[in-house]
Amino acid sequence: MNLELFAxxxxxxxxxxxxxxxxxxxxEGAPGLSRSQILGVALASSYATxxxxxxxxxxxxxxxxxxxxxxxxxxxxxxxxAMNNVYYRSQHLAGDAELSQLPARLRMNVIGKPGxxxxxxxxxxxxxxxxxxxxxxxxxxxAEVKKAGISSEGVQSAxxxxxxxxxxxxxxxxx
Numbered sequence: 001m002n003l004e005l006f007a008x009x010x011x012x013x014x015x016x017x018x019x020x021x022x023x024x025x026x027x028e029g030a031p032g033l034s035r036s037q038i039l040g041v042a043l044a045s046s047y048a049t050x051x052x053x054x055x056x057x058x059x060x061x062x063x064x065x066x067x068x069x070x071x072x073x074x075x076x077x078x079x080x081x082a083m084n085n086v087y088y089r090s091q092h093l094a095g096d097a098e099l100s101q102l103p104a105r106l107r108m109n110v111i112g113k114p115g116x117x118x119x120x121x122x123x124x125x126x127x128x129x130x131x132x133x134x135x136x137x138x139x140x141x142x143a144e145v146k147k148a149g150i151s152s153e154g155v156q157s158a159x160x161x162x163x164x165x166x167x168x169x170x171x172x173x174x175x
Contacts, residue, residue, distance in 0.1 A: 004061070006054060030157035032154025046165055047074055047128075053172065081125050082128075087106060088134055088137050
């Protein structure tokens, strides 16, 4: 099933989400990002929703626009950020200065060597962090992508893609 068929399966109450799926995953609808960045962000976001049918639909729609390395990086971003978003969000919300100074002691090697362009992986991590609502991670990954030349509009596009993918997963769940 591709993304068009997935969107068509959503009920009428999710009409806005259907329309947004058709828009935000295009270069015109996601200014500041390349086609492969758009699809990689969508795939990482889909993995973060844990909805297999949505992952399949995004992956099929991506086709040859994503390499196997990009697909593996999308999985890695969703996985590593599942850990980091919980850890750093909790650290931030605890509001304890001493706690925030302690070393994480968590392995995060994939962030340094993601197997794809670092900026692309950082975009994936930014999107997944937006889904998880981790302000500390959002700030960190946003700084990295901007340092690599992604505009504020590109950052916004990645977050918009994540939000629409999340809403699509919710609409599918509700039925």
